[in-house]
Amino acid sequence: MNTKYMNPYLAGFFLGLVLLTTVFITGRGLGASGAIKSVVVTAVDGVAPAHAENSAFYGTYVGPGKESPLKTWLVFEVAGVLIGGFLSGLVSDRLKVVTESGPRVSKPARWFFAAVGGALFGAGAQFARGCTSGAALSGMAVLSTAGFVTMLAIFGTGYAVAYFGRKLWL
Amino acid sequence: MGPFVPDIISDQLNLVVALILGIGFGFVLEQAGFSSSRRLAGVFYGYDFTVLRVFFTAAVTAMSGILILGYFGLLDTEAIYVNPTWLWPAIVGGAIMGVGFIVGGYCPGTSVCAAAIGKVDGMFFVGGGMIGVLFFGELYPLYHNFYESTALGPIKVFDSLGISQGLFAFALIAVAVGAFAVTTFIEKKVGKESAPSLSFTPSKHYRAGAFVLALGILFIFLPDRKAHLISKVSDPAYLSQHPAAAMEPDELAFRIVDNEPNVKIIDIRQPEEFAKLALPGSLNIQLRDFFGKDWILPLSQRHVKKVVVGNDEVQEHIACSLLQELGYENLAELQGGFDRFNKTILSGSPFVPTGSRWDGDVKQFREDARSTILRMIADNKNKGTREPKKEKKIQGGC
Numbered sequence: 001m002n003t004k005y006m007n008p009y010l011a012g013f014f015l016g017l018v019l020l021t022t023v024f025i026t027g028r029g030l031g032a033s034g035a036i037k038s039v040v041v042t043a044v045d046g047v048a049p050a051h052a053e054n055s056a057f058y059g060t061y062v063g064p065g066k067e068s069p070l071k072t073w074l075v076f077e078v079a080g081v082l083i084g085g086f087l088s089g090l091v092s093d094r095l096k097v098v099t100e101s102g103p104r105v106s107k108p109a110r111w112f113f114a115a116v117g118g119a120l121f122g123a124g125a126q127f128a129r130g131c132t133s134g135a136a137l138s139g140m141a142v143l144s145t146a147g148f149v150t151m152l153a154i155f156g157t158g159y160a161v162a163y164f165g166r167k168l169w170l
Numbered sequence: 171m172g173p174f175v176p177d178i179i180s181d182q183l184n185l186v187v188a189l190i191l192g193i194g195f196g197f198v199l200e201q202a203g204f205s206s207s208r209r210l211a212g213v214f215y216g217y218d219f220t221v222l223r224v225f226f227t228a229a230v231t232a233m234s235g236i237l238i239l240g241y242f243g244l245l246d247t248e249a250i251y252v253n254p255t256w257l258w259p260a261i262v263g264g265a266i267m268g269v270g271f272i273v274g275g276y277c278p279g280t281s282v283c284a285a286a287i288g289k290v291d292g293m294f295f296v297g298g299g300m301i302g303v304l305f306f307g308e309l310y311p312l313y314h315n316f317y318e319s320t321a322l323g324p325i326k327v328f329d330s331l332g333i334s335q336g337l338f339a340f341a342l343i344a345v346a347v348g349a350f351a352v353t354t355f356i357e358k359k360v361g362k363e364s365a366p367s368l369s370f371t372p373s374k375h376y377r378a379g380a381f382v383l384a385l386g387i388l389f390i391f392l393p394d395r396k397a398h399l400i401s402k403v404s405d406p407a408y409l410s411q412h413p414a415a416a417m418e419p420d421e422l423a424f425r426i427v428d429n430e431p432n433v434k435i436i437d438i439r440q441p442e443e444f445a446k447l448a449l450p451g452s453l454n455i456q457l458r459d460f461f462g463k464d465w466i467l468p469l470s471q472r473h474v475k476k477v478v479v480g481n482d483e484v485q486e487h488i489a490c491s492l493l494q495e496l497g498y499e500n501l502a503e504l505q506g507g508f509d510r511f512n513k514t515i516l517s518g519s520p521f522v523p524t525g526s527r528w529d530g531d532v533k534q535f536r537e538d539a540r541s542t543i544l545r546m547i548a549d550n551k552n553k554g555t556r557e558p559k560k561e562k563k564i565q566g567g568c
Contacts, residue, residue, distance in 0.1 A: 003203070008223035009350075011202035015224060016231025018194045023236060024244075026184060027173030028251040028566030030195055032279035036296070040303040057310035076185045080192020081279060082286045087193070088200035089287030097288040100207050107290075114207070114291040115298030117274015118281065121267050122302025125278065127317060128263025129253065133195075133279040135260070137225065138566075139253045141232035143338065145322070145330045146255035153264020158271045162214040165272040169211045 004092070019141055028073070029138025033125035035078035038069040045069075074134075102169040113168060128153070171463050172245040175564060196283055205284040207275030207291055214272060216360070219353040226346040234389070237339060241395050243496070246463045251566030257320035274298065336390040343386030347379045396461055403491035414490040415502040417477055419511040420532065422504060423539040426450060426546070432473055438480045438489045439508065447512070450546035452479065460492055469498050476500060482507040515539055 005011075022030055038061070045052040045062040052058040061069045069075075089095045101110035125131040128150045130139070136154060139147015175184050202224050203209045212218025239245035271277060276284060276295045284292025310317070328338035354375065402408060425433045426449060435452035437444055444454040455465050469476060476493070478501065480486040486503035493501055504511060513519055518540055521533040 003206075005203035005209075005220070006198075006201040008202060008220045009227050011198055012224040012227025013231050014198045015195070015202070015228035016235065018191060018198055019228060019232040020235035020239075021194075022191045023232065023250055024172040024239060025179065025187060026175045026191075027249055027564035029253075030191070030279075031566075032277070032282065033299070036278055036299045037303050040300050040307065043300075044304070044307065055307065055310065056314055057307040071185070073184060073188045076188040077192035077195070078279075078282055080189040080194075081196035081199070081282045082192075083189075084193035084196025084198075085200040085205060085283035085286030086196075088197045088283075089205065092201065094200070094205070094287050097290065099290040100284075101291060102208065102211075110291050111294045114274050114276070114294035115301070117270045117272075117276065118278075118295035118298025118300075119302030119305065120270030120273060121276075121278055121295075122299035123306040124263040124266030124268075124270060124302075126263065126303065126306045127259040128267065129256065129260070131267060131279065132225075132277040135253060136264075137229055137232075140229040140342075141236060142250060142252050143233060143326050143328060143335065144252045144255065145325045145327045146253045146260050148327045149255065149257065149260045150264045153261045154268045154271065157265040157268025158214050161269055161272050166215065168273070169208065169215055169275070 003094075016141075019138065023138075023141065026073075029134065029141060030077065031074050031130060031134030031138065032078055032081070033122065033131040033134060034072075034074040036122060037126065038072055038075050041069045102167070104167055104170075171243065171466065172239070173249055173463075173564065177463070195279070196286065199280060199283045200287060204280040205287050205289060205292070207284065207289070210277075210280060211272070211275045216356060219357065222349060222353060226349060230343055230346050233339060233342065234385075237335070237389060237392065241392055243395065243461070246461075248462050249564060251564045252324035252326065253566065254324045255320075255322040256318070257322055259317055259319065262316075334390075335394075336392050339389040340386040343382060343389070347382055347386075351375070351379060396458060399461075399492060399495055400457065400488075403488050403495060409484075409487050409491065412491050412494070414487050416483075416505045417502045418505050419514050420535070422449075422477060422511065423515045423536070423543065427539050427542045432475060434468055434471075434474050434476050436469075436476050436478050436489075437508075438478060438485065443481075447516075448547070449479065449511075450543065450550055457489060457492060460489075460496060469493065472499050474500065475502055477502050477504055479504045479508050479511070481509060516543065 006014075019030055022028070041052070041058050041061045044055075044058055049062070052062045086095070099107045099110055101107065105113070121131060125135075128135050129146070130136070130150065132151075132154060136147055136151035140151060141147075175181075175187075179187060199205070203220055204224070209218050209220055213221035236245065236247065236250075240247035267277070274281075274295050276292060278296075278299055281292045281295035281299070285296055286292075326335070328335050331338065333341075422433075422435075426435075435449050437448055437452040437454045438457060439454070440456075441454060444452075448454065453465070453468060459465060460469075468474075476498070478486045478489045478493070480489060480503075483503060483506065486507060490501045490503050506514075515536055518537075521529075521536065523529045523533075
């Protein structure tokens with residue numbers, strides 16, 4: 001698998017340009033966790049619509065006369081991320097079904113931890129109204145206090161607990 | 171002037187735009203190597219600083235771009251979405267996510283990228299993310315008060331710190347350059363041959379850093395475009411060098427009575443004064459609203475003469491000059507301001523003969539105009555107040 005990635009400064013510059021273009025054209029920034037939320041809301045509404053409507057959390061997104069939560073900006077954007085990521089993998093010969101993990105971690109264990117990490121991110125992003133892309137990165141670009149607070153909380157905590165997770169990666 | 175949503179780009183087209191921008195986002199993320207959990211986790215263990223470099227560079231690039239576009243009036247910075255702060259939920263949520271980063275090795279955006287190229291751990295992360303949202307939603311009543319607590323609104327970080335926007339921009343750039351320098355130094359010490367930045371000679375690094383810092387210093391001195399332009403046109407020297415075309419009250423009255431479509435009255439008085447008494451068909455626009463996108467349409471029609479009406483001529487002259495500086499054309503100010511128009515036409519005070527042979531006609535005209543215009547004003551009031559075309563605020567976030 002080809003691991004010749006782009007120079008990080010250049011990649012960061014391009015990422016900044018994509019974000020800038022997004023703000024310039026649409027007036028909003030990028031995001032990711034919101035799309036996952038929309039999928040979950042749609043699923044809950046599909047399985048138990050009454051429960052969804054009555055819930056304080058799901059209720060704002062579903063109900064009679066409301067459009068599907070999947071017909072939102074973020075869902076379309078994340079669909080694009082899927083496509084874009086795939087295209088990049090295709091162009092750079094990185095398409096491969098594989099499980100990546102630290103040297104001391106087995107595949108099933110890695111799957112478990114990935115799922116737990118994802119769940120933590122999914123829940124945490126609700127509290128913070130966004131993840132590293134939506135709240136932190138986009139927030140920093142527009143100089144919002146929320147952006148910087150969230151960024152510092154994510155990375156600060158990450159560094160604080162890194163020691164306890166060292167067996168996962170080192 | 172950006173943003174182009176929702177006027178030029180409809181909400182439907184915006185979805186297509188989202189898809190295209192997402193493709194760019196995903197492509198760059200994967201090109202940067204963010205589809206690899208080991209690479210992402212590296213920033214926390216010091217063996218790979220890609221995350222720091224990409225993240226900081228992207229934030230600084232986008233921030234600088236927004237500031238520069240805003241300064242040149244190409245982007246309406248008041249119209250863009252600023253994510254609001256719920257202080258403690260942001261901290262707690264961020265902390266939870268920080269743990270998730272160490273445990274999972276991804277964040278939502280990068281996990282989607284990884285899943286896209288076949289990384290099974292990325293797929294598990296996305297699945298886990300959905301479970302996380304589900305748990306959050308089901309247990310929501312337990313903490314919904316906390317979720318809504320410490321809501322501070324869309325505050326800006328430099329306001330929270332009590333410094334100017336330009337100074338903060340420079341500080342962020344300085345911190346970024348410093349972080350790059352420190353991490354490059356650490357990499358050299360650890361002897362990582364494969365790190366891409368080591369292909370740069372040290373002098374190239376210093377020069378790049380110095381260049382970026384210099385650009386950053388410019389931001390400190392970047393004046394707020396609004397304040398800068400307003401002070402420029404308020405300068406008496408400027409005003410004397412740029413006289414504005416004037417329209418007499420009689421002429422305006424005639425054009426109102428005649429229902430002339432190619433005249434638009436721009437009333438710059440305070441909303442309270444406007445609500446009390448205003449000329450028919452006039453738009454109430456304050457000076458600060460000249461800069462944004464809200465009123466571009468009525469102001470930019472070149473065949474329509476925009477007559478600026480204020481309390482006095484100086485106020486009108488400043489407004490006219492400002493509009494001209496912003497590129498608008500075909501402007502005029504009302505001689506004597508609203509006060510004189512009110513006195514001569516609307517209030518019915520006794521006609522002051524000038525001794526010309528037209529006095530009789532002018533007197534008659536003014537009386538007729540008075541009744542007509544007052545009737546028009548009353549009709550407008552009955553129809554309901556004309557709401558200023560307030561743009562729907564752009565929604566963003568997650």
